[in-house]
Amino acid sequence: MDKQNVRTLSLIVCCFTYLLVGAAIFDALESENEIKMRNALTEREMKIQAKYNISRQDLEDIRRNMIRMVPYKAGTQWKFAGAFYFSLTVVAVIGYGHSTPQTVGGKIFCMFYAISGIPLCIVMFQSVGERLNILLTYMLQKIKKCFRSKNTEVSQSSLLFITFNISSLILTVGAAIFSHYEGWQYIDAFYYCFITLTTIGFGDYVALQRDNMLSRHPDYVAFSIIFILFGLTVLSAAMNLLVLRFLTINVVEEEYTETEGTAIRVGDDVITTNGMVVSAAQEAPDHSERISVCSCTCYTLRSGRFRRRIESSDARKARKASMLMSGAQADADERTYKPYETEERISLAEENITQWRDVCDRKRASI
Numbered sequence: 001m002d003k004q005n006v007r008t009l010s011l012i013v014c015c016f017t018y019l020l021v022g023a024a025i026f027d028a029l030e031s032e033n034e035i036k037m038r039n040a041l042t043e044r045e046m047k048i049q050a051k052y053n054i055s056r057q058d059l060e061d062i063r064r065n066m067i068r069m070v071p072y073k074a075g076t077q078w079k080f081a082g083a084f085y086f087s088l089t090v091v092a093v094i095g096y097g098h099s100t101p102q103t104v105g106g107k108i109f110c111m112f113y114a115i116s117g118i119p120l121c122i123v124m125f126q127s128v129g130e131r132l133n134i135l136l137t138y139m140l141q142k143i144k145k146c147f148r149s150k151n152t153e154v155s156q157s158s159l160l161f162i163t164f165n166i167s168s169l170i171l172t173v174g175a176a177i178f179s180h181y182e183g184w185q186y187i188d189a190f191y192y193c194f195i196t197l198t199t200i201g202f203g204d205y206v207a208l209q210r211d212n213m214l215s216r217h218p219d220y221v222a223f224s225i226i227f228i229l230f231g232l233t234v235l236s237a238a239m240n241l242l243v244l245r246f247l248t249i250n251v252v253e254e255e256y257t258e259t260e261g262t263a264i265r266v267g268d269d270v271i272t273t274n275g276m277v278v279s280a281a282q283e284a285p286d287h288s289e290r291i292s293v294c295s296c297t298c299y300t301l302r303s304g305r306f307r308r309r310i311e312s313s314d315a316r317k318a319r320k321a322s323m324l325m326s327g328a329q330a331d332a333d334e335r336t337y338k339p340y341e342t343e344e345r346i347s348l349a350e351e352n353i354t355q356w357r358d359v360c361d362r363k364r365a366s367i
Contacts, residue, residue: 071099075212081221082214088225091117092232094201098209129236133159136237156245163238170231171197177227178207181220197231 049059071077077086077099089096090113101107137154140162144152171193179189184205192205207224208214214221 071209074098074209075214075216077214079215081218082208085208085214085221085225087113087117088228089201090114091121092228093118093121093199094196094228096201096203096206098203098206125232125236126240128233129238129240132233132237133163133240136162156241156248160238160241160245163234163241167197167231167234167238170227170234174227174231177223181213181217182207182210193227193231196228197235199232 086099101110136159140154141152174193175186175190179186195202
């Protein structure tokens, strides 16, 4: 089976295994508490119904009315500040659910607004994230130059490490501020920040939903909007690096797969990367770039006929001759050989050239 297909199948299996493990852990952590909470709330409801002698139908009406009143208790939701906050949660795919359109026109417009706004927002965050990565790279290079580091290159791993640290800093600082303004415990505020920036948006914790904060605290409204925008930008920068790293690994694996079966010459034999050994008599290069041991009369196989090709560079000939004379060291030189080296860097020895010509003659006789 192809390696790409095996990897895709492995990812699918890992994903479903991850889901199963998560379901088992959440079941163990939350199921008993759910039963206790349901029983406690049901008992509380029955006590209130008996105390005030409320019928079952009246109790259901009160319950529905209280649920619908929750968004409006926070203050005005659909003035400009609240509408801007709602628009941000739509295009950023957060979707708290704390406030939803109630009119037919509002619902229709929300759908069309999301269709065009979500792709635009995603592209914007990705583009700004790329600019942020470039800025971080530039700053790191400058810092390395200030410390006179010999290697000023910045690796993807370093950038990924820095962006994740910045993301952690945003989460911790944002959690402290939200905890102060909303009166939440720090762990609840940190949970809200994480759920928001990962665009999960459960809606169990939503900022700006008490004491009419949307109207009374414009500074807090501005901070909440900036927190979401900047946090999603940094997260997009980290995601860009993760995707780039994954694509890099993918390209490397594809190139390795494509080069399987290529040949490496060792002495008079050719060893392919899949372990096959082909002797010199069996070798038949299949295109013009496959160079035989005899580099002065290189043969290529086209339409069943050998063609002779004369090498134009004496430097290449001398290099090949030196390789034949040096055994294992020649093989290492072949892997590092650069065909564009100048003749001035090559020391031509008369003895090596003579020996090389003898080898060429023997090869011609054996073909």
